[in-house]
Amino acid sequence: MTVCVQQPRIQTASRELRLEGANVHLVGVGGAGMCGAARMLLDLGAKVAGSDLVPFEGMGKLVQAGACIFIGHNADHVIPRTDLVVISAAVPETNPELAEARQLDIPVIKYAQLLGELMRYRQGLAIAGTHGKSTTTAMCAFLMREVGLAPSFVVGATSEQLGGSSAAGSGDHFVVESCEYDRSFLHLHPQAAAILNIEPDHLDYFGSIENVVEAFAAFASNVPSDGVVFVNADNQLALQAVAEVSAEVITLSIENDSADWQVKNLLADKACYSFDVVYRKELLFSTHLTVPGKYNVSNALAAIALAHYAGAEPAALAEALPKFAGIGRRLTHRGQWSGITVVDDYAHHPTEIRVTLDAIRKQYQPKRLWVIFQPHQHARTRFFLDDFASAFSDADEIIIPDIYGAREASDDSEAISSQDLVSRICDQGGRAQYIAAMEAIVEKILPLLTQGDVVVTMGAGDIWNVTDELVARIRE
Numbered sequence: 001m002t003v004c005v006q007q008p009r010i011q012t013a014s015r016e017l018r019l020e021g022a023n024v025h026l027v028g029v030g031g032a033g034m035c036g037a038a039r040m041l042l043d044l045g046a047k048v049a050g051s052d053l054v055p056f057e058g059m060g061k062l063v064q065a066g067a068c069i070f071i072g073h074n075a076d077h078v079i080p081r082t083d084l085v086v087i088s089a090a091v092p093e094t095n096p097e098l099a100e101a102r103q104l105d106i107p108v109i110k111y112a113q114l115l116g117e118l119m120r121y122r123q124g125l126a127i128a129g130t131h132g133k134s135t136t137t138a139m140c141a142f143l144m145r146e147v148g149l150a151p152s153f154v155v156g157a158t159s160e161q162l163g164g165s166s167a168a169g170s171g172d173h174f175v176v177e178s179c180e181y182d183r184s185f186l187h188l189h190p191q192a193a194a195i196l197n198i199e200p201d202h203l204d205y206f207g208s209i210e211n212v213v214e215a216f217a218a219f220a221s222n223v224p225s226d227g228v229v230f231v232n233a234d235n236q237l238a239l240q241a242v243a244e245v246s247a248e249v250i251t252l253s254i255e256n257d258s259a260d261w262q263v264k265n266l267l268a269d270k271a272c273y274s275f276d277v278v279y280r281k282e283l284l285f286s287t288h289l290t291v292p293g294k295y296n297v298s299n300a301l302a303a304i305a306l307a308h309y310a311g312a313e314p315a316a317l318a319e320a321l322p323k324f325a326g327i328g329r330r331l332t333h334r335g336q337w338s339g340i341t342v343v344d345d346y347a348h349h350p351t352e353i354r355v356t357l358d359a360i361r362k363q364y365q366p367k368r369l370w371v372i373f374q375p376h377q378h379a380r381t382r383f384f385l386d387d388f389a390s391a392f393s394d395a396d397e398i399i400i401p402d403i404y405g406a407r408e409a410s411d412d413s414e415a416i417s418s419q420d421l422v423s424r425i426c427d428q429g430g431r432a433q434y435i436a437a438m439e440a441i442v443e444k445i446l447p448l449l450t451q452g453d454v455v456v457t458m459g460a461g462d463i464w465n466v467t468d469e470l471v472a473r474i475r476e
Contacts, residue, residue, distance in 0.1 A: 008044060008117070008118055008120075008121045009117075010022075010084060010109070010114070010117045010118075011117060012084065012107035012109060013107060014107055015107070017083055017084055017107070019041065019044045019045060019046045020044065020045035020046070021045060021046070021047065022046045022047065022083040022084060023046075023047045023049070023079070023081055023082045023083045023084075024041050024046045024047065024048050024049070024082075024083065024084045024085075024086060025048075025049045025050060025051075025077070025078055025079075025082050025084070025085045025086070025097070025101075026038050026048065026049070026050035026051075026085075026086045026087075026088075026111075027050070027051055027073065027085060027086070027087045027088065027091050027095060027097045027098055028051075028052055028087060028088030028090055028091045028111075029050030029051060029052050029056075029062075029069065029088075030052035030053075030054070030055075030056030030059070031052075031056075031088050031090075031111075031156075032057075032058075032134075032155070032156045032157050032158060032165050033088075033111060033154060033155075033156040033165070033177065033179070034050075034086070034088050034111050035056065035057075035058045035059075035062065035164075035165055035166075036154040036155060036156070036164065036165035036166030037086065037111060037114055037115070037154055037166065038050055038062055038067055039061075039062060039065060039164055039165065039166045039167070040118070040152065040154060040166040040167065040168050042062075042065050042066055042067060043166075043167060043168035044168050047066075048062075048066070048067040048068070049067065049068040049069070049070070049077065049079075049082075050062075050067060050068075050069055050070070051069070051070040051071070051072065051073055051074075051077050051097060052069075052071065052073075053071070053072065053073065054071065054462075055071060057158060057328070057464075058158055058164065058165065061164060073095055073096050073097050074096060074097065075096040075097060075099065075100035077097055078097050078100040078101050078104065078106070080104055082101070082104070082106050083106070083107070084106065084107050084108075084109065085097070085098070085101040085106050085107070085108045085109075086108075086109055086110070086111055086114050087108060087109075087110055087111065088110075088111050089110060089111065089112070089179075089181060089182040089184055090406065110182075110184065110187070111184070112179070112182075112184035112185065112186075112187040112188070113187045115154060115176055115187065115188060116187035116188050116189065118152075118174065119174050119176065119188055119189065119190065120189075121174075122152060122172060122173055122174035123172050123173050123174065123190075123191045123192075123310075124173075124174050124176060124188060124189065124190030124191055124192070125140065125151075125173055125174065125175045125176070125190060125191070125192050125193070125194075125306050125309075125310065126176050126177075126178040126185065126188050126190035126192075126193045126194070126219075127140065127175070127176070127177055127178060127193070127194045127196065127302065127306070128178040128179075128180060128185055128193065128194070128195050128196070128216065128219055129194075129195055129196030129197045129198065129232075129238075130180075130196075130197050130198055130199040130201050130349070130351075131196065131197055131199070131295070131349065131351060131352055132196045132197065132295060132296075132298070132299045133156070133177050133178065133179075133196060134155055134156045134157040134177055134327060134330070134346075135157075135291075135296065135299050135326070135327055135330055136194065136196060136299040136300075136302050136303050137153065137154075137155045137156070137175055137176065137177040138153075138155045138157065138159045138162060138324075138327045139299060139300060139303035139321075139324050140153075140175050140302075140303040140306045140307055141153035141155065141162060141175045142159070142161055142162060142320070142323075142324050143303055143304070143307040143312060143317055143320050143321065143324070144171070144173065144175065144307050144310055144312060145162070145169075146316070146319075146320035146323065147307070147312040147313065147316040147317065147320060149171045149172075149173060149307075149310055149311060149312065150169040150170045150171035151169045151171050151173040151174065151175050151310070152166075152167060152168045152169045152171070152173070152174045152175070153166060153167060153169070153174070153175040153176070154166040154175075154176050154177060155177050155327065156177045156179070157327040157328050157329065157330070157346070158327065158328040159326075159327045159328065160325070160328075161323075161324070161325055173310050175306075176188065176190070178190075178193070178219065180202065180212065180215055180216065180219070181202050181205060182205065183215050183218070185215075185219045186215070186218055186219060186222065188219070188222060189222045189223075189224070190222070190223060190227070191223070191224070191227045191228075192223065192227055192228045192229070192230070192306060192309050192310075193219065193220060193222075193223050193227075193228075193229050193230070194229075194230040194231070194252075194302045194305070194306055195216055195219075195220060195229065195230070195231045195232065195238045195241060195242065196232055196235075196238070196298070196299065196302055197232055197235040197237075197238055198212060198213060198216055198235060198237035198238045198240075198241060199237070199349070199351060200212065200383070200384075201349055201380070202380075203379070203380075203383045204377070204379035204380070204383070209237070212237075213237050213240055213241050216237075216238070216241040217240075217241040217242070217243075217244070217245075219241075220241055220242045220245045220247070221244075221245050221246070223245065223247040224246075224247060225246040225247055226247075227247045227248070228247055228248045228249075228250055228309060229242050229245055229247050229248070229249050229250070230250050230251075230252055230261075230302060230305050230306065230309075231249060231250070231251055231252065232251075232252050232253070232298065232302070233251035233252060233253040233256045233258075233259040234253050234254065234255050234256060234298070239251075250305065252298075252301050252302055252305055253301075254266065254275075254294075254297050254298050254301060260279065260280055261277070261278070261279055261301055261304070261305045262277075262278040262279075263275045263276070263277065263278070263297055263301055264276040264277075264278050264283075265286075266294075266297065268294075268362070270292070270362050270363050270365075271292035271293055271294075271359045271360075271362040271363035272288065272289055272290060272291070272292050272363070273288065273289055273294060273296075273297050274286070274287070274288035274289075275287065275288070275297060277301070277304060277314075277317075277318075279305075279308075284314040284318075285314045285315060285317065285318035286318065287317070287318040287321045287322060288321070288322050289321065289322065289324070290322050290323075290324070290325065291324060291325070291326040291330075291331070292331055292359045292360075292362070292363045293331065293355060293356070293358075293359035294355070294359070295355050295359075300321060304317055304321070329344055329345060329346040329464065330345060330346055331343060331345050331356065331359060331360070331363075332344045332345065334467060334471050335471060335475075337474045337475050338451060338474065339450070339451030339452055339453075340449050340450075340451065340453050340454075340455065340474055341364055341366070341453070341454045341455070342454075342455050342456075342457075342467065342470055342471055342474065343360060343364075343454060343455070343456040343457075344456070344457050344458075344463075344464060344467045345456060345457070345458050346458075346459070346460055347458045347459070348375075348376040348380070348458070348459050348460035348461075349380070349384070350384050350387035350388050350390070350391040351391075353373070353388070353391040353392065353458060354391045354393075354394075356456075356458070357369065357371065357391075357392070357393075357394035357395060357456070358394055360394075360454060360456055361394050364454045366396075366452060366453060366454035367450070367451075367452030367453055368396040368397060368450075368452070368453045368454070369394060369395050369396050369397075369453075369454050369456070370395070370396065370397045370398075370399070370445065370449070370453060370454065370455040370456070371392060371395040371397070371398045371399070371455075371456050371458060372398075372399045372401070372441060372445075372455065372456070372457045372458065372463065372466055373392070373398065373399070373400055373457075373458045373459055373463075374400075374401050374402075374403075374404050374438075374457075374458070374459030374461050374462075374463035374466075375388070375400065375403040375404065375418060375421060375459065376403070376404050376406065376459055376460040376461050377403070377404070377405065377406050378403050378405065378413045378415065378416050381403055381416050381418075381420075381421060382415055382416040385416070385420065385421060385424055386424065388421055388424075388425075389421065389424035389425045389427070389428050389430070390428060392425055392430050392432070393430070395430065395431075396431065397431050397445075398422075398425060398430055398431060398432040398433070399432070399433055399434075399435055399441055399444070399445065400418045400421055400422050400425075400432060400433070400434050400435070401418065401434075401435055401436060401437065401438045401441060401463075401466075402417075402418050402436050402437075403416070403417065403418055404459065404460070404461025404462065404463075406461070418434050418436075419434050422434045438462075438463070438465060438466050439469075441466055442466060442469050442470050442473055445470075446470070446473055446474070449474075455470065457470070
């Protein structure tokens with residue numbers, strides 16, 4: 001069923017393509033953003049096929065919705081009547097499906113270009129930042145749905161409340177998670193944007209923090225002069241990025257009394273917070289979160305400000321926010337058996353690890369906190385080795401499997417290993433051990449777990465397989 005205000009067409013280098021009835025093939029469809037885009041294309045009436053190297057979360061739902069999904073990349077997957085091929089930022093030119101599309105002269109665009117094209121038909125609300133963008137995007141989409149604004153959205157993670165990671169809504173707005181890697185977010189031209197924070201990351205691509213800030217500044221400059229950029233005033237690099245934009249800049253803060261949007265009277269119940277929301281010195285409402293972590297208060301303030309800008313009434317936002325239950329792999333409580341609690345989280349940057357472990361300590365008050373952390377990318381591990389080592393100060397026991405490689409250069413994979421991280425953690429007084437194969441981790445720790453222990457699996461790779469196996473074994 002087509003639900004767009006205006007039936008979208010995609011502008012390619014050679015022609016404009018009407019999406020309804022079009023054959024679209026996605027290479028690297030397993031990523032949450034690409035998976036969400038596939039579902040949105042289906043909602044818009046396209047015929048969708050896609051491929052990835054391994055089975056992925058959400059694959060079954062895509063197939064049920066009508067997509068044809070292939071495991072493995074093969075030129076034969078790209079049929080001659082394909083109208084458009086969409087690739088993720090990680091797909092190399094050597095990919096056989098991309099090469100076949102080039103050979104058949106099929107238009108090829110990147111995932112971010114697709115989002116930019118779809119945004120032309122709606123009022124775009126784009127959320128960017130080093131941390132928190134998936135949660136904030138999902139929270140904003142959830143709030144807008146709850147108050148009746150019916151947005152379209154694409155989130156880089158799954159949400160049971162939202163029915164997945166994307167949808168084509170009947171309203172005027174398109175809420176999009178905006179990724180800085182490969183400067184992908186520069187394909188977006190939203191009416192309003194939020195910059196949650198800026199920290200060093202993806203330095204294998206950017207090279208320096210100065211280049212990261214420059215990219216965010218260019219993203220903010222894509223907002224038109226009659227639009228709005230919301231920025232976290234508690235983050236100096238984010239403020240630096242918006243210093244010269246032509247759009248109106250509106251500041252957000254949970255600490256700064258001079259910001260436009262503020263949080264006041266912040267109170268914690270273990271790791272969940274209640275607070276007042278103030279806009280330009282006026283108290284709008286009091287509310288609370290049921291998702292843990294002080295960082296989620298900052299995320300919530302951005303989501304509230306965006307939803308309010310889109311037309312949501314304060315009273316409705318106050319009522320809706322506590323209903324937000326979070327997204328997949330963000331402090332996800334997998335269960336408790338025999339007094340042992342299992343939690344799963346996506347954290348893969350030192351800052352994310354630090355604040356997530358602090359939230360777990362406050363929420364669960366464990367006798368012992370076990371962390372199974374899968375480093376994501378050799379380059380990130382190399383750049384932030386000392387920061388990673390110090391990030392685990394809240395953990396009692398740390399287990400590190402092999403690094404999950406993604407977009408790797410050979411010199412990076414040879415320059416650093418998980419053993420290096422384990423050694424650095426131990427040098428700083430932590431209790432860490434290296435277990436190369438994830439299959440061996442459960443066998444190692446299961447006999448050691450006792451009542452009151454909390455185990456958290458962390459990482460942006462496939463560490464969730466360990467979570468699933470651990471939960472299955474504990475329940476036996």
